[in-house]
Amino acid sequence: AQTVTQSQPEMSVQEAETVTLSCTYDTSESDYYLFWYKQPPSRQMILVIRQEAYKQQNATENRFSVNFQKAAKSFSLKISDSQLGDAAMYFCAYRSYNTDKLIFGTGTRLQVFP
Amino acid sequence: EAGVVQSPRYKIIEKKQPVAFWCNPISGHNTLYWYRQNLGQGPELLIRYENEEAVDDSQLPKDRFSAERLKGVDSTLKIQPAELGDSAVYLCASSLERGAPSYEQYFGPGTRLTVT
Numbered sequence: 001a002q003t004v005t006q007s008q009p010e011m012s013v014q015e016a017e018t019v020t021l022s023c024t025y026d027t028s029e030s031d032y033y034l035f036w037y038k039q040p041p042s043r044q045m046i047l048v049i050r051q052e053a054y055k056q057q058n059a060t061e062n063r064f065s066v067n068f069q070k071a072a073k074s075f076s077l078k079i080s081d082s083q084l085g086d087a088a089m090y091f092c093a094y095r096s097y098n099t100d101k102l103i104f105g106t107g108t109r110l111q112v113f114p
Numbered sequence: 115e116a117g118v119v120q121s122p123r124y125k126i127i128e129k130k131q132p133v134a135f136w137c138n139p140i141s142g143h144n145t146l147y148w149y150r151q152n153l154g155q156g157p158e159l160l161i162r163y164e165n166e167e168a169v170d171d172s173q174l175p176k177d178r179f180s181a182e183r184l185k186g187v188d189s190t191l192k193i194q195p196a197e198l199g200d201s202a203v204y205l206c207a208s209s210l211e212r213g214a215p216s217y218e219q220y221f222g223p224g225t226r227l228t229v230t
Contacts, residue, residue, distance in 0.1 A: 004156075037221075043203060044117070045157070045221035091156050100145060100209070101170065102219065104156025 002027045004094050006105035013082045014113050020067075021077045021108045023092030031097035034068065034075045039089040039107070048090070051075065053097075079110075087112045116140070118222035120206050126228045132194035135225045139187070139208030146183060147219065148191050149205040157205050163189065193227075201229045 003026045013019035025034070036048040051059045051068050058066050063083075067076045079086055092105040119138040127133050139146050145164050149157035160179070162170040165186035174181065178197070183189040193200055203224040209217045 042223060043205075043226075044223045045205065045207075047218050050218075093156070100147070100162055100219075101159055102157075104158070106154065106156055 002029070002032075002094050002096070002103050004092050004103050004105040006092055006108050008108045009106075010109045010111070012111040012113060013079070015082055015084060017082055018078060018080045019082055019110065021079075021090050021092075021110065023075045023077070023105060025073050025075065025092070025094050027073070027094065027096075029096055033095045033097070034066075035093040035095070035102070036064070036066070036075075036077045037091045037093060037104075038086075039091060041088070045091070049077065082112050084112050084114065086110060118206055118208055118220055120204075120222040120225055122225055123223060124226050124228075126230065127196055129198055129229050130195040132192065133196050133227060134190055134192045135204050135206075135227075137189045137191070137206030137222060139189070139206070140220055143208035143210055143220070144186070145209045146189050147207040147209075148181060148189070149207065151203040151205055151224070153202070160191070196227075196229045198229050201227055203227070 005024045032053045034051045037045045038048045039045045049059050049061045049064050058068050063080045065078045089107045089109050091107045094103045121136050147162050148160040151157040161174045161181050163183045181191045203226050205224045206222040207219040209219045
């Protein structure tokens with residue numbers, strides 16, 4: 001069975017600085033997707049970024065980028081130029097290529113200080 | 115475009131009472147999911163529907179939980195009777211029909227259930 005581990009329960013960053021959130025996963029599959037979701041205090045989960053395992057190039061969405069290391073089964077999220085609105089819970093998630101089921105990690109709470 | 119709608123947002127009940135949650139997915143989304151999110155944890159899938167059919171309910175505690183999706187649109191998740199351990203946030207999500215290689219699940223705001 002696949003598992004997702006987020007070893008940082010909480011992280012903090014100052015506004016305009018850069019922060020990296022860690023995620024590791026375990027799978028025996030070769031084709032899959034990885035996601036980072038953001039859950040603000042209002043609780044509506046929003047997709048931040050997506051990575052297809054077959055793509056070697058790291059995904060980027062504006063200030064958000066990932067460092068995908070397939071051999072190491074690592075999938076970290078880098079937030080550049082952090083903003084107060086980035087404060088939220090961040091969840092790493094895994095999905096097999098041929099299923100709809102998302103497997104989430106336990107989340108990292110990000111605080112952003114002015 | 116309206117997002118996934120859930121109601122109620124908050125519910126407090128005594129143990130052994132029944133409770134129901136309602137979800138209206140994004141228009142045109144064939145697939146609907148119910149997740150349970152315990153405090154300090156990530157969401158865990160309870161049940162997934164493709165149109166009216168429940169295609170994955172392996173994590174649904176069937177002795178007390180039930181769900182339905184009439185006409186393949188709105189869905190209701192019910193707990194009867196509720197137990198203290200059912201206190202959690204219940205999230206609904208929807209997505210386009212399976213087949214797209216990188217479809218996205220859109221989440222609702224959730225219902226926070228407290229069982230006393």
